[in-house]
Amino acid sequence: MSTREQSVPLDSRIRIDRYGGDTLAIRLSGDWKLDQGLPSTAPVIREIESRQPVRGVILEDVGIRGWDSGLLTFLIKVVDFCSTAGIPVTADALPEGVRRLLALARAVPARAGARKESGREPFLPRVGSQALSVWRSTRETVDFLGETAIAFARLLRGKATFRRSDLSLLLQECGSKALPIVSLISLLVGLILGFVGAIQLRMFGAEVFVADIVAIAMVRVMGAIMTGIIMAGRTGAAFAAQIGTMQVNEEIDALKTMGISPVEFLVLPRLIALIIMMPLLCAYADLMGILGGFVVGVGMLGINPVEYLHRTQEALTLTTFWIGLFHSLVFGVLVALASCLRGMQCGRSASDVGAAATRAVVTSIVAIIVATAIITFLCEVLGL
Amino acid sequence: MSMPEPVITVRDLEMGYGSFVLMRDLTFTVNRGDVFIIMGGSGCGKSTLLKILVGLKQPSRGQVFHGDVNFWDADVEVRESIQRRFGMLYQSGALWSSMTLAENIALPLEQYTKLGTGQIREVVALKLALVGLAGFEDFYPSEISGGMKKRAALARAMALDPDILFFDEPSAGLDPVSARLLDDLILELRASLNTTIVIVTHELASIFAIGNNSVFLDVEARTMTASGDPNKLLAAPPNPNVHKFLTRGEK
Incomplete structure (x- = not known):
């Protein structure tokens, strides 16, 4: 053809020729499948730009053997570029199927503003939206605490609605079913305290005071903290995931539209279950811890068993025991509130449930440690 | 009219x-x-x-x-x-998954009526029969099909004759x-x-x-x-x- 300039090879499957004065023909051949990899559109676009003036582009099939979305992806980019540049594209010489899919893909223009803006938000808006989300979360927390307080008041007046069978199930779930793990952990903590204490005390020949160390540490605070953390990880995560899943399945909406308060129906039984069970578990953990210390004292240090028990009894006062129980009661309330709050705040997707469970555990443990610090300080002030 | x-x-x-x-x-x-x-x-x-x-x-x-x-x-x-x-039927059914169908329907009745347990059971049976699920009282929502869930949820929505x-x-x-x-x-x-x-x-x-x-x-x-x-x-x-x-x- 005399009007044709010399062709420029790009990818071996693409050739660009010039027709007449100002029309380019993009000729495609060979395999155009995704697994063959896609040629970049950049050289083609460069060609079009460099060969000005271009007043028309013809897409032509000169022996395409096989094609799938790979070809379409390539073509759409070329066609989009041409339409932005105001160059009419003729696709009549493409296979029938390609032409139809191309038309389909371009039938509905991309909705303006629908695509999420990528890139970093400027500093001030970021600070602003962070501040707003902190404010919102604080308000939600205060709302939740208020609603729980009202629900608790209704419970005391005997007007709260929840199913007794739910409560029994929860009592079992966070009571007897937690015994094995509580036993294991407290026994080990008792052993560790005994060991560490023994090594130090041996230097002074005062091994017998291991009993005092273990008893006071376990009963006053360690028993409660260990049970609190176990319950945060075990029960708190479960509460948040249960309530979160109910949020996802619209079950909480269903309660609300029936005029049943989700706080009364879901949060109260969980709160009561932990208020009842935490002190019991804590007392049990104290006992297991002392047993752990006993094993070290008697087995390793050779203290007389009766002597060990006697020292333990000497070291402990009822006040110490009550302080421990008070810790665990507070932890029970905190774990229940934190995990139910996180469950209620859960979004509407599966990953939100996971996030809710994680946040429940983190919030519970932070709350436990902060509460311990406060209670220790108050006991110091009160001289207990 | x-x-x-x-x-x-x-x-x-x-x-x-x-x-x-x-x-x-x-x-x-x-x-x-x-x-x-x-x-x-x-x-x-x-x-x-x-x-x-x-x-x-x-x-x-x-x-x-x-x-x-x-x-x-x-x-x-x-x-x-x-x-x-109101009675509301949710897109997903939103049956309370920890309760049986009977308990799901019974809950609003227990809340807002003074019916005894036996009477509630009868009303529940009626509502389930109305939606073609008679006999499914003791099934959990996870044990029935999507269409059945919808119908069970309808039975619950109708529990109080809204x-x-x-x-x-x-x-x-x-x-x-x-x-x-x-x-x-x-x-x-x-x-x-x-x-x-x-x-x-x-x-x-x-x-x-x-x-x-x-x-x-x-x-x-x-x-x-x-x-x-x-x-x-x-x-x-x-x-x-x-x-x-x-x-x-x-x-």
Whole structure:
């Protein structure tokens, strides 16, 4: 053809020729499948730009053997570029199927503003939206605490609605079913305290005071903290995931539209279950811890068993025991509130449930440690 | 024919999320005994409107009257007492998954009636029989099929013989025959109990078969562009978008 300039090879499957004065023909051949990899559109676009003036582009099939979305992806980019540049594209010489899919893909223009803006938000808006989300979360927390307080008041007046069978199930779930793990952990903590204490005390020949160390540490605070953390990880995560899943399945909406308060129906039984069970578990953990210390004292240090028990009894006062129980009661309330709050705040997707469970555990443990610090300080002030 | 008695009146309603306005200037009336269809394309805010009507989401502006009560200005107690007359069927069914079907239906009855355990069991059996699930009392929601869940949820929504039943896409995810059976059930309920029914749907078959009043939410105009009997709207569409919607965009 005399009007044709010399062709420029790009990818071996693409050739660009010039027709007449100002029309380019993009000729495609060979395999155009995704697994063959896609040629970049950049050289083609460069060609079009460099060969000005271009007043028309013809897409032509000169022996395409096989094609799938790979070809379409390539073509759409070329066609989009041409339409932005105001160059009419003729696709009549493409296979029938390609032409139809191309038309389909371009039938509905991309909705303006629908695509999420990528890139970093400027500093001030970021600070602003962070501040707003902190404010919102604080308000939600205060709302939740208020609603729980009202629900608790209704419970005391005997007007709260929840199913007794739910409560029994929860009592079992966070009571007897937690015994094995509580036993294991407290026994080990008792052993560790005994060991560490023994090594130090041996230097002074005062091994017998291991009993005092273990008893006071376990009963006053360690028993409660260990049970609190176990319950945060075990029960708190479960509460948040249960309530979160109910949020996802619209079950909480269903309660609300029936005029049943989700706080009364879901949060109260969980709160009561932990208020009842935490002190019991804590007392049990104290006992297991002392047993752990006993094993070290008697087995390793050779203290007389009766002597060990006697020292333990000497070291402990009822006040110490009550302080421990008070810790665990507070932890029970905190774990229940934190995990139910996180469950209620859960979004509407599966990953939100996971996030809710994680946040429940983190919030519970932070709350436990902060509460311990406060209670220790108050006991110091009160001289207990 | 008796005078239409307004059950729900919506005035100048605007709804949105944050500063984003989804729909504005919604004004319509649902009368007693209506099967009222809220229709429109995906993402136009049908379900959001339903949430506003039943009290799950506050509108950004405008009023919703249930009877003569300005729903969103009323006290929580008043709102709850109105909500007690609602039955709602959620898109997913939203049965309480930790309870059996019988317990699901019994819960509202235990809450709001003074019936004894034996009587409640009888009412539960009746409601389950009405939706064709007699004998399924002790099944958990996870043990039954999607269509059965929908019907069980309908039984729960009907537990207290509500004045108004709200449906969020009742036939979504159902095969055509089950969807049709659900439609029949809805009509039966209206005929026998004179229940007012509000349905969010875009199932054309259902819309024409059961709807006698409707509102069309236009996602482009961000407001309602038509209301009235869907069959009349099809015969004389007030604008091209309504026509397109009601004829599946066929030319």
